[in-house]
Amino acid sequence: CSDELFIRPLSLVLSAAVRKGITEAVARAFKDTRVKAVVLCGENGKFCGGADIREFAKAMSGPPLVPMIHAIEAGEKPVVAAIEEMALGGGLELALGCHYRVAHAKARLGLPEVTLGLLPAAGGTQRLPRLTGIPAALDLITTGRHISAQEALKLGIVDRVTEGNAVEAAVELALSVVGRPLAPRRLSNHATPLPADLDGVFEEVLVQVKRRARGAMAPVACAKAVRAAAELPYSRGLECERELMNTLFTSGQARALQYCFFAQRAAGKWSLPNGARWDNSRPRAVHTAGVIGLGTMGRGIAVCLVKAGISVVAVETEEKQLDSGRRAVRGMLERDAKRRGVTAPLHMITFTLSMQQLRDVDLVIEAVFEDMALKKSVFAELSRVCRPNALLCTNTSGLDVDELASVTDRPPLVVGMHFFAPAHVMKLLEVICGPRSSPETVATAMTLGKRLGKVSVAVGNCPGFVGNRMLKLYLDQAHFLLEEGASPEQVDQALEEFGFALGIFKVADLSGLDIGWRVRKAAGLIGPDVDPKFPSRHRQGRRYCPLPDLLCEQGRLGQKSGRGWYLYDSAGGKEARPDPAISSFLQEYRLRYGISARRITEQEVVERCVFVLANEGFRILEDGMAAAPEDIDMVYVFGYGWPRHRGGPMFHAAQVGLATVLQRLEFYHRQNPDIPHLQPSTLLRRLVGARSPPMQQWKQHIRSINSQL
Numbered sequence: 222c223s224d225e226l227f228i229r230p231l232s233l234v235l236s237a238a239v240r241k242g243i244t245e246a247v248a249r250a251f252k253d254t255r256v257k258a259v260v261l262c263g264e265n266g267k268f269c270g271g272a273d274i275r276e277f278a279k280a281m282s283g284p285p286l287v288p289m290i291h292a293i294e295a296g297e298k299p300v301v302a303a304i305e306e307m308a309l310g311g312g313l314e315l316a317l318g319c320h321y322r323v324a325h326a327k328a329r330l331g332l333p334e335v336t337l338g339l340l341p342a343a344g345g346t347q348r349l350p351r352l353t354g355i356p357a358a359l360d361l362i363t364t365g366r367h368i369s370a371q372e373a374l375k376l377g378i379v380d381r382v383t384e385g386n387a388v389e390a391a392v393e394l395a396l397s398v399v400g401r402p403l404a405p406r407r408l409s410n411h412a413t414p415l416p417a418d419l420d421g422v423f424e425e426v427l428v429q430v431k432r433r434a435r436g437a438m439a440p441v442a443c444a445k446a447v448r449a450a451a452e453l454p455y456s457r458g459l460e461c462e463r464e465l466m467n468t469l470f471t472s473g474q475a476r477a478l479q480y481c482f483f484a485q486r487a488a489g490k491w492s493l494p495n496g497a498r499w500d501n502s503r504p505r506a507v508h509t510a511g512v513i514g515l516g517t518m519g520r521g522i523a524v525c526l527v528k529a530g531i532s533v534v535a536v537e538t539e540e541k542q543l544d545s546g547r548r549a550v551r552g553m554l555e556r557d558a559k560r561r562g563v564t565a566p567l568h569m570i571t572f573t574l575s576m577q578q579l580r581d582v583d584l585v586i587e588a589v590f591e592d593m594a595l596k597k598s599v600f601a602e603l604s605r606v607c608r609p610n611a612l613l614c615t616n617t618s619g620l621d622v623d624e625l626a627s628v629t630d631r632p633p634l635v636v637g638m639h640f641f642a643p644a645h646v647m648k649l650l651e652v653i654c655g656p657r658s659s660p661e662t663v664a665t666a667m668t669l670g671k672r673l674g675k676v677s678v679a680v681g682n683c684p685g686f687v688g689n690r691m692l693k694l695y696l697d698q699a700h701f702l703l704e705e706g707a708s709p710e711q712v713d714q715a716l717e718e719f720g721f722a723l724g725i726f727k728v729a730d731l732s733g734l735d736i737g738w739r740v741r742k743a744a745g746l747i748g749p750d751v752d753p754k755f756p757s758r759h760r761q762g763r764r765y766c767p768l769p770d771l772l773c774e775q776g777r778l779g780q781k782s783g784r785g786w787y788l789y790d791s792a793g794g795k796e797a798r799p800d801p802a803i804s805s806f807l808q809e810y811r812l813r814y815g816i817s818a819r820r821i822t823e824q825e826v827v828e829r830c831v832f833v834l835a836n837e838g839f840r841i842l843e844d845g846m847a848a849a850p851e852d853i854d855m856v857y858v859f860g861y862g863w864p865r866h867r868g869g870p871m872f873h874a875a876q877v878g879l880a881t882v883l884q885r886l887e888f889y890h891r892q893n894p895d896i897p898h899l900q901p902s903t904l905l906r907r908l909v910g911a912r913s914p915p916m917q918q919w920k921q922h923i924r925s926i927n928s929q930l
């Protein structure tokens with residue numbers, strides 16, 4: 222506080238108390254004749270992360286944001302926002318209401334409300350387009366992307382960027398503008414600069430937004446609000462902003478997206494039955510890592526590690542694989558560096574045929590072929606070669622981590638790190654805590670995941686862990702639906718309309734149908750070991766669909782062979798086209814087994830596929846393989862293309878109503894008594910019996926909690 226300036230710190234979010242503090246402090250400053258200008262800055266070197274999302278679930282209290290920002294803008298003394306670390310959402314809207322903005326060079330700015338199912342409803346959709354013009358505002362508001370201080374300067378969002386102290390720079394600017402007219406600095410007074418072809422711009426954006434949104438409402442509402450800024454005076458634009466916000470605010474989508482925001486953060490707060498937790502277990506520092514196997518997964522993992530500043534030793538068994546791995550990894554690093562305008566850190570990775578080179582690394586991630594015998598031999602060798610305190614991690618997608626640990630000299634230092642393909646792109650990391658993994662090992666894997674930019678979820682050690690255990694049953698339903706009369710494209714269309722990034726058959730083609738084929742062979746479900754007493758289409762007393770096996774026998778392995786459930790232009794082609802040959806193949810198959818095809822509705826496709834996921838999720842909770850329903854949901858949102866605006870399979874089940882899910886599963890199970898996974902789980906029944914309590918209370922209804930985490 223000085224004679225000229227009245228400075229008040231904001232906490233990270235604009236809670237009711239903070240809004241009250243700002244409203245009162247600004248009013249006092251405007252009244253106080255000694256004060257010539259005001260600088261708004263944040264607490265702890267941040268500026269502001271926006272409205273307090275937790276307040277959205279309660280009745281609103283405290284001074285509302287819109288009039289508070291309006292009062293600042295309308296004030297007769299210059300107000301300067303000092304943006305240190307961030308100005309996001311309502312925080313940036315507050316800054317836009319100030320007359321000037323100064324940002325630290327490392328600050329991030331953005332209007333991420335769309336990612337929470339909302340729009341910037343504190344005047345952001347009306348002020349930003351008046352400042353930057355329509356295209357930039359549409360980009361920022363419909364995507365919610367964060368921008369750097371430099372980009373904000375180019376767009377005119379901030380007036381100055383400083384490498385030094387942003388508050389001091391803001392004070393300096395504030396002092397220099399005292400006495401200058403403020404009217405031109407009030408963004409609500411500005412006319413919105415319009416592009417020549419306004420209709421064309423909006424048409425194009427709406428097409429893009431709808432394609433990306435996959436059924437999410439907020440991006441479309443954001444575009445409509447920006448259009449209001451182009452066509453209406455500020456006050457009417459603001460009304461339009463408010464009306465659109467009202468629709469979004471109470472929607473299930475907004476609830477789902479805000480649930481995801483907190484669930485993502487909760488997933489990092491793991492705990493083990495022995496009392497070890499995220500906040501009492503110290504992770505090891507990781508400076509160097511080994512990656513074994515340079516197939517698709519190993520390449521992506523190596524790229525992630527290098528990009529996070531970790532030196533990598535990449536090992537292959539043969540020169541040819543090593544060479545192609547080296548070329549692929551270097552190419553990925555070079556392309557990424559070019560995109561970011563930096564030099565590719567190629568010096569941080571060495572490629573070798575010798576495991577001996579792993580002797581000094583802090584941690585190794587094994588990414589060899591999914592074969593237990595092979596992985597065991599690798600782990601036994603790692604035990605011999607690596608330092609006694611090096612962590613040994615496996616990227617297995619479903620094998621027993623403890624069995625692998627048992628061949629090493631250090632079971633407490635063994636943990637699963639299950640990446641998802643492509644590993645340098647996909648956000649999910651399942652950290653599989655074996656029964657003997659030490660707290661330090663789990664803490665290191667979870668922290669490393671975060672450092673690699675992943676959402677790390679701790680899961681228990683059971684076949685398929687959480688994600689693939691559920692995926693198997695989802696895929697089974699899709700196959701059964703084909704037997705009963707559906708086509709791959711009908712199933713995929715229903716799932717894509719539900720919001721999945723890709724239908725399950727397109728995903729299967731992309732991953733390669735031979736992966737599951739190999740797993741089923743190894744499990745004795747196909748081939749000479751199958752008990753001839755089993756009726757066809759049944760294994761181990763339950764329904765089994767041989768359709769994917771038959772496809773593989775025809776050499777239809779998916780995209781890589783140019784044919785799978787769909788037809789592609791060539792091997793490796795990406796454009797999936799329905800294949801008449803599949804339609805004939807399905808007809809012949811049904812004829813052979815005496816199945817009369819029936820009409821399958823979109824509702825049945827979605828309910829069977831999606832409710833079976835949740836049903837297995839309940840079993841996973843009962844088995845103690847996931848700590849909370851939120852963790853299961855984050856696995857599906859970040860690893861399996863589940864639509865974020867539907868929260869995750871467990872959230873979706875709660876939103877549809879557990880009683881409805883139970884009733885529909887019972888119905889489908891009555892129709893298909895040979896599919897045990899359609900039988901409602903005990904936990905689901907118990908929850909419905911307890912009148913469907915909120916998700917946070919589900920755990921209390923598990924009879925004997927047997928946490929494997």
Ligand SMILES: CC(C)(COP(=O)(O)OP(=O)(O)OC[C@H]1O[C@@H](n2cnc3c(N)ncnc32)[C@H](O)[C@@H]1OP(=O)(O)O)[C@@H](O)C(=O)NCCC(=O)NCCSC(=O)C[C@@H](O)CCCCCCCCCCCCC(=O)O
Pocket residue numbers: 233234270271272273274275286307309310311312314333334337339340341342343345466467470471483486487
């Ligand atoms: C800010 C971050 C970038 C920080 O990241 P970092 O990695 O440092 O830390 P964490 O992410 O781990 O966060 C730490 C901690 O803080 C919690 N937190 C962070 N941000 C928020 C927040 N905005 N609200 C609440 N809590 C927050 C986080 O959960 C962590 O705590 P935890 O206990 O979980 O560990 C990063 O956190 C981030 O990106 N945050 C979100 C930024 C964001 O999205 N901001 C936008 C918020 S929405 C908004 O601002 C809306 C505005 O446009 C205002 C709109 C006006 C409202 C008017 C409403 C009227 C509607 C009326 C309709 C009535 C209809 C009817 O009733 O009929």
